[in-house]
Amino acid sequence: MRKVMEERRKSPVKKGDFMEQVIKDMGVEPLYLTEDQVIYFTAGVWVATFVTNSIILSLIFKFLSDHPSVLEELRVEHEDILKSRDGSGSNLTWDEYRSSMKLTNYVINEALRFSALFPGLLRKALSDIPVNGYTIPAGCCMLIVTPVLHMNPEIYKDPFTFNPWRWKELDALTVSKYFKPFGGGARQCPGADISRAFLAVFIHVLVTKFRWTKVKGGTLVRNPLLGFRDGVHVKIWEKPQTNKTN
Numbered sequence: 001m002r003k004v005m006e007e008r009r010k011s012p013v014k015k016g017d018f019m020e021q022v023i024k025d026m027g028v029e030p031l032y033l034t035e036d037q038v039i040y041f042t043a044g045v046w047v048a049t050f051v052t053n054s055i056i057l058s059l060i061f062k063f064l065s066d067h068p069s070v071l072e073e074l075r076v077e078h079e080d081i082l083k084s085r086d087g088s089g090s091n092l093t094w095d096e097y098r099s100s101m102k103l104t105n106y107v108i109n110e111a112l113r114f115s116a117l118f119p120g121l122l123r124k125a126l127s128d129i130p131v132n133g134y135t136i137p138a139g140c141c142m143l144i145v146t147p148v149l150h151m152n153p154e155i156y157k158d159p160f161t162f163n164p165w166r167w168k169e170l171d172a173l174t175v176s177k178y179f180k181p182f183g184g185g186a187r188q189c190p191g192a193d194i195s196r197a198f199l200a201v202f203i204h205v206l207v208t209k210f211r212w213t214k215v216k217g218g219t220l221v222r223n224p225l226l227g228f229r230d231g232v233h234v235k236i237w238e239k240p241q242t243n244k245t246n
């Protein structure tokens with residue numbers, strides 16, 4: 001990235017992109033952005049945005065390949081969205097996303113529950129915190145291990161089973177306490193809503209326009225981020241379209 005920055009600083013070509021803006025901001029008085037900060041920040045944003053969604057998508061591919069009955073129901077949900085249109089061939093709408101994707105949201109929740117991408121959430125105790133007879137002293141760093149919450153068998157029966165329908169039974173209070181894929185409080189992930197929308201749109205396009213089959217892979221590992229030992233290899237092809245809607 002340092003090399004890319006150097007090249008971009010020397011280059012007269014204008015691209016109007018993020019890097020160009022950052023390089024411009026680095027020269028603004030008072031100087032507050034150093035080259036190191038820009039590099040760390042850019043790498044951080046790359047992890048926060050790209051790595052997260054691509055792992056969740058790989059999980060969704062894996063789970064749907066392993067559970068053809070869920071995939072079939074998902075197809076019905078999305079074909080129903082296409083059928084309910086007036087034939088004008090419009091694109092996916094906000095209303096459709098908000099009101100016609102129940103199973104899609106369950107599938108996304110279940111993938112997020114499994115993923116708990118990060119090993120946990122980091123927090124610092126600002127004052128002494130009493131917990132079950134113990135005290136976490138002020139100033140201590142804490143790792144709140146969200147994967148443990150997501151695999152609590154008292155909340156999620158057979159927690160290691162992919163079961164999107166479990167979300168039908170879970171009430172809002174339980175979900176708020178035991179489901180933290182995007183963290184919580186003031187530092188909650190600012191990309192939560194856009195990620196959910198992105199995943200739903202991806203699933204819509206995937207199941208209405210494409211077909212795929214898993215070729216190999218899908219073994220989950222945590223090291224410490226969740227990932228796949230051998231990737232998830234799929235063969236994907238476009239479905240012959242019977243009408244013009246999308």
Ligand code: HEM
Pocket residue numbers: 048049050052053056117118121122180181182183184185186187188189190191192194195
């Ligand atoms: C499925 C996708 C994603 C997941 C599961 C995810 C998860 C998380 C988690 C668990 C945190 C820590 C929150 C906390 O400490 O309470 C976080 C922070 C953050 N995420 Fe995401 N994220 C996702 C996508 C995104 C996207 C798309 C963006 C940007 C558009 C983004 C930007 C950030 C940023 C900037 C932070 C740091 C927030 C802060 O410390 O104030 N994330 N994310």
